[in-house]
Amino acid sequence: MSAGARDVVTSVSPYVPPPAQKLSINTATVRQQWKLDAIIDGIARHGIRGISPWRDQVAELGLAETARRIRAHDLTVTGYCRGGMFPAADAAGRLAARDDNRRAVDEALTVGAQCLVLVVGGLPAGSKDIAGARAQVRDGVAELLDYSRGVGMPLAIEPLHPMYAADRACVNTMTHANDLCDELGDDGLGIAVDLYHVWWDPQLPAQIARAGKKRLLTFHLCDWLVPTRDLLLDRGMMGDGVIDIPAARALVEAQGYDGMHEVEIFSSQDWWKRPPDEVLATCKARHLACC
Amino acid sequence: MSAGARDVVTSVSPYVPPPAQKLSINTATVRQQWKLDAIIDGIARHGIRGISPWRDQVAELGLAETARRIRAHDLTVTGYCRGGMFPAADAAGRLAARDDNRRAVDEALTVGAQCLVLVVGGLPAGSKDIAGARAQVRDGVAELLDYSRGVGMPLAIEPLHPMYAADRACVNTMTHANDLCDELGDDGLGIAVDLYHVWWDPQLPAQIARAGKKRLLTFHLCDWLVPTRDLLLDRGMMGDGVIDIPAARALVEAQGYDGMHEVEIFSSQDWWKRPPDEVLATCKARHLACC
Numbered sequence: 001m002s003a004g005a006r007d008v009v010t011s012v013s014p015y016v017p018p019p020a021q022k023l024s025i026n027t028a029t030v031r032q033q034w035k036l037d038a039i040i041d042g043i044a045r046h047g048i049r050g051i052s053p054w055r056d057q058v059a060e061l062g063l064a065e066t067a068r069r070i071r072a073h074d075l076t077v078t079g080y081c082r083g084g085m086f087p088a089a090d091a092a093g094r095l096a097a098r099d100d101n102r103r104a105v106d107e108a109l110t111v112g113a114q115c116l117v118l119v120v121g122g123l124p125a126g127s128k129d130i131a132g133a134r135a136q137v138r139d140g141v142a143e144l145l146d147y148s149r150g151v152g153m154p155l156a157i158e159p160l161h162p163m164y165a166a167d168r169a170c171v172n173t174m175t176h177a178n179d180l181c182d183e184l185g186d187d188g189l190g191i192a193v194d195l196y197h198v199w200w201d202p203q204l205p206a207q208i209a210r211a212g213k214k215r216l217l218t219f220h221l222c223d224w225l226v227p228t229r230d231l232l233l234d235r236g237m238m239g240d241g242v243i244d245i246p247a248a249r250a251l252v253e254a255q256g257y258d259g260m261h262e263v264e265i266f267s268s269q270d271w272w273k274r275p276p277d278e279v280l281a282t283c284k285a286r287h288l289a290c291c
Numbered sequence: 292m293s294a295g296a297r298d299v300v301t302s303v304s305p306y307v308p309p310p311a312q313k314l315s316i317n318t319a320t321v322r323q324q325w326k327l328d329a330i331i332d333g334i335a336r337h338g339i340r341g342i343s344p345w346r347d348q349v350a351e352l353g354l355a356e357t358a359r360r361i362r363a364h365d366l367t368v369t370g371y372c373r374g375g376m377f378p379a380a381d382a383a384g385r386l387a388a389r390d391d392n393r394r395a396v397d398e399a400l401t402v403g404a405q406c407l408v409l410v411v412g413g414l415p416a417g418s419k420d421i422a423g424a425r426a427q428v429r430d431g432v433a434e435l436l437d438y439s440r441g442v443g444m445p446l447a448i449e450p451l452h453p454m455y456a457a458d459r460a461c462v463n464t465m466t467h468a469n470d471l472c473d474e475l476g477d478d479g480l481g482i483a484v485d486l487y488h489v490w491w492d493p494q495l496p497a498q499i500a501r502a503g504k505k506r507l508l509t510f511h512l513c514d515w516l517v518p519t520r521d522l523l524l525d526r527g528m529m530g531d532g533v534i535d536i537p538a539a540r541a542l543v544e545a546q547g548y549d550g551m552h553e554v555e556i557f558s559s560q561d562w563w564k565r566p567p568d569e570v571l572a573t574c575k576a577r578h579l580a581c582c
Contacts, residue, residue, distance in 0.1 A: 123533055127533075128533050128534065130491065130533075130535075131493075134493065161453065162452065162453045162454070163452065163453070163454045163522075165490075165491035166491075166533045170491075172492075172493075175493075176493055199456075200453045200456035200461075200463055201453070202422075224457060226414075226458050227458065227522075228454070231518075231520075231522060241457075242414055242418075242419050242421075242457045244419040244420065244421075
């Protein structure tokens, strides 16, 4: 894989670059090179206006210090990563998840996040009951909504690629996420659309339209590489893969989505090995050239 | 991963083992250890009554010789692997695919297969147009049906897991396969249900019911391992993963499916490294214990 993007081949013609100020960086993108304080400073230094931090990094830097540094640079927090992981093998596990998720809501408020992203969890250990896991997710989101609505933090259900159904998230399509929003109510509940997870779905255009502006809480970008060498840590830089990102952006914009474009790249063999300033500069360039 | 299956945990209770004579072996399961003549003999020696061979192995052994050996053992050929790969970058590529698929139909007839399995293909090189690839698939299947219907060879569209959408098959759900059957007509057209690809789908029960007995042309088994270490070559033996196989079998049987249960395991680091007699014996045991 070269650092140069392929020519943009898209169903959206002519190509109109997105506004540069719409770029946000999920901190996982450079987490192997920098700690969170360096990531915040680096994002600001590159003139990038949005950030989405992970809880473990925030815990290491300190919640108040994280919030202070993000505010000092006036960065928009496009999401907080992450809550969820609802299914558990027993009631104690579910109670622990409930409490941890409430803390995640509180932290998201403190850092000023636009939403708490929910990676809902997969099968409890030893279980083959995916319908049961999905029922636990529904109940867990419903219970968390009782809390999050009270404090005003929107929850964004993130459908994850079906290859993560067993171990990370058993909500794997926009259709399922929309169904949950229908069942639990739109108030304070929506969807995190990450193209890596949903690009393949023939229902994507219809389900983005079904979601509408109200449910489209955040929009995540990277690319699907061919070949993909690892199920978790081989995401591509925008332009290096097969996702028609401009076409997908047109779909969310057609619904009135006017939020930022959050780049989230897990890449153990490529981007996590590069100098982080190069990674951020490439994110900026590819955002304009390929998104 | 141990050779012993986990306890059967299934939503179907009490567990009723499938009839042993329903077991069929896809030759990919032991292809790293044996050539096709040894596979055919080994399957018969183990008292297994079904087989599904791959074209490259058939080409190596010879089509007539393959057919003769399969007939000599009176094995049921539960499918022929494989046709498809319809999308191409240009007309010459599509023409080559058409001709090759017609040859695959002829070969399937010669070996007495119950259906030709279609792995429909992904994006042409350099393309990001998955909707266009899907249109090429529809047109390619329609054109092949003109031929296959004339000679009486059923085509079985195999939805592949969404992680193969780019490079192997852009039909990734039972819903999409059913849509194609609706559009192109059920005559000589149906679906190959491989649980590895579709187990995660919340729509699976409804789409198996929608397919009905007429479209359920073959039923493939293996298991989804946690973790899965390779996108292509880390399928699990039934019982070692998270798929509720008995529940899925109950779904197809509820539609009247009375065909065989074809085991297809690609496993570069485990089952392909074991003695093939052990693999076949394990397939037999797990079929009875976990399916």
